[in-house]
Amino acid sequence: MYLKSLELQGFKSFPDKTTIRFSDGMTAIVGPNGSGKSNISDAIRWVLGEQSTKSLRGAKMEDVVFGGTARRGAMGAAQVTLILDNSAGQFPVEAAEVMVTRKYFRSGESEYYLNRKRVRLRDIRDVFMDTGLGHDGYSIIGQGRIDEILATKSTDRREVFEEAAGVTRFRTRKEEAERKLDQTAENLVRIRDIWNELD
Ligand code: ATP
Numbered sequence: 001m002y003l004k005s006l007e008l009q010g011f012k013s014f015p016d017k018t019t020i021r022f023s024d025g026m027t028a029i030v031g032p033n034g035s036g037k038s039n040i041s042d043a044i045r046w047v048l049g050e051q052s053t054k055s056l057r058g059a060k061m062e063d064v065v066f067g068g069t070a071r072r073g074a075m076g077a078a079q080v081t082l083i084l085d086n087s088a089g090q091f092p093v094e095a096a097e098v099m100v101t102r103k104y105f106r107s108g109e110s111e112y113y114l115n116r117k118r119v120r121l122r123d124i125r126d127v128f129m130d131t132g133l134g135h136d137g138y139s140i141i142g143q144g145r146i147d148e149i150l151a152t153k154s155t156d157r158r159e160v161f162e163e164a165a166g167v168t169r170f171r172t173r174k175e176e177a178e179r180k181l182d183q184t185a186e187n188l189v190r191i192r193d194i195w196n197e198l199d
Pocket residue numbers: 011012013014031032033034035036037038039040063064065066067068
């Protein structure tokens with residue numbers, strides 16, 4: 001599995017449509033301070049569903065949209081598309097490539113697409129869960145993240161290992177099932193109360 005390409009438009013310091021193609025193997029992105037290197041890794045995390053504005057180094061989600069410069073006006077929307085190779089079938093998508101697109105409008109609306117089909121954020125998360133690439137995955141280690149992992153509580157650190165071991169998917173499903181069970185138990189109590197009143 002490897003990143004094939006990343007396309008940015010209106011995202012942070014990339015107002016124009018910019019396509020970065022990665023080949024198999026190692027890629028290094030170099031450039032002067034403030035030239036947008038970290039914005040590229042922000043874009044990868046963002047398109048995969050990152051919701052934390054803090055980890056995207058902004059104060060609000062709108063900060064991912066190109067905010068304009070002295071010579072160029074701000075844009076109304078940001079769009080990022082990531083293409084990953086799936087020839088080995090690592091992702092649960094029946095295609096040789098996985099194409100994820102996220103659009104965000106200043107008005108606050110978000111759109112997600114998986115292989116050009118409109119989906120929910122939840123569907124994107126499902127595809128990348130346990131691959132290390134998803135939300136809170138360990139594939140993208142930002143500046144200071146290693147220190148953060150070492151300094152964090154052991155329960156939080158465990159989440160990183162759970163994602164690597166592939167158990168996040170099961171933990172999430174278990175939590176969902178527990179929530180549904182609680183809800184059903186509450187409904188049963190309510191039904192019993194109504195039943196007793198009618199008796
Ligand atoms: P360093 O080497 O110092 O870590 P870098 O190459 O990683 O720098 P980034 O942090 O990716 O640089 O980019 C910072 C630049 O992106 C700044 O010039 C900032 O003004 C610009 N930038 C960030 N958000 C936006 C936005 N919404 N609109 C326009 N420009 C933005």
